[in-house]
Amino acid sequence: MKKLILFSSFALLQVLNATSQTISAGGEHSMTSCTSNSLYVWGANNFGQVGNGSTISVSYFPELITIMQGTRAVSAGRTHTLAIKNDSTVWAWGANTYGQLGDGTNTNSNIPVQVSGLTGIIKVEGSWDYSMALRKDSTLWIWGSGIAGQLGNGANSNSNIPVQVSSLSGVIAMAAGNSHCLAVKSDGTVWSWGWNYYGQLGSGNVTDGNTPVQVAGLSDIVMVEAGNAHSIAIKNDGTIYVWGRNDLGQFGNGTNTNSLVPVSGPSISGVIQISTSSDHNLVLKNDGTVWGWGVNTSGRIGDGTNNDTNVPVQCIVTNVTEISAGYSHSLARKADGTLWGWGSNSNGQLGNGNNTFNNPSPLLVNNQCPLPTSVNELEQNKILNIYPNPTSSLINITCSEATAISITNVLGLQLIIKNVKTAESIDVSNFENGIYFIKDLNSGKTIRFIKQ
Helix, strand or coil: CCCCCCCCHHHHHHHHHCCCCCCEEECCEEECCCCCCEEEEEEECCCCCCCCCCCCCEEEEEEEEEHCEEEEEEEECEEEEEEEEEECCCCEEECCCCCCCCCCCCEEEEEEECCCCCCCCEEEEEEEEEEEEECCCEEEEEECCCCCCCCCCCCCCCEEEECCCCCCCCCEEEEEEEEEEEEECCCCEEEEEEECCCCCCCCCCCCCCEEEEECCCHHHHHHEEECCCCCEHHHHHCCCCEECCCCCCCCHHHHCCCCEEECCCCCCCEEEEEEECCCCCCEEEEEEEEEEECCHHHHHHCCCCCCCCCCCCECCCCCEEEECCCCCEEEEECCCCCCEEECCCCCCCCCCCCCCCCCCEEEECCCCCCCCCHHHHHHHHHHHECCCECCCCEEEEEEEECCEEEEEEEECCCEEEEECCCCEEEEEECCCEEECCCCCCCCCEEEEEEEE
């Protein structure tokens, strides 16, 4: 009999912490944080979203944002940018017309400014004109545009400081669409609010909502994503549900019919990450392959064509460990640390030094930061370091002092917990191929590695 793995909230938070986003594709700009905790941003800069203090409208190569040393997670919105520092504070820059920078003003900024009053943040998401943050106490905070009720606080007004989403606790996952929001609670239920013109709230009607309502018929959900006007949820057994707008194949289930309630999505197994932007979707499987569906203008799906598709097609990139879908371009980090991009490059968002519009096949991003693969790169990580990465047998661990570590899989299940010396090797040859996480239980630092 197949064993059904039910996720505890603790296990889910382990996954959430371990998989904090280190690459992000925005409206027409991109960003990555490195293993050294440095931050690079490139692409459109007309609102200062690159954050280098410049007024030059485009940056064709990745720019080091020196003030953001110590960045551990990132998210690029349409024309603004967010990052979490190691001290769990949130910083923002770029467009601020609606208060999406959260600094108490409505003034654009071409350098990072600290978001007011937020501490203990473990995840952020930048959307069209608003921002979201999840605190370690499982509360959800939103700021910026609220005209469609996307702040979730019972009002339909903007806010230039973070406000707590009403009557919602125990949040373990979240997603920010164009103007609607999704959240997963520790009991596996999904909640939605905001714009609902296409039924993207899953409430069975098209009425907007300014407070969270439960999406009926969903249970044991572990992941959610929100696009322009469609929503996606993944159950702990891998089942995918979709609802909202589908005229462009956003559901990936072979149909083009909208739905006001969740329906079955594409049948694709082994999904460990999903990323959705406007109207295209990407999923990363545990074998390192990437699949996409929906709108494919400028080649944003990455299958070598410009053909829209209402069923998943495989992207021309393998050995991937992380993905991000932007408005019209996409990014992927490979196991060797290289960063690749495809789709629109009209404002240099692919970071390869030009602005060729149509790029249906992946291109190498210039000047990216690799993952540590040898002991010579230990300077990149002061506390805990591993090599080689990927590995087929042994993981060598070095740390500045003896510590305790755990190894978990992508489901958050703990496989190993042990005390280690300053240099030690662990045999992982009996692990199945896939993605794993080593966590220093003293410092909280987590490093992802690939078993192949």
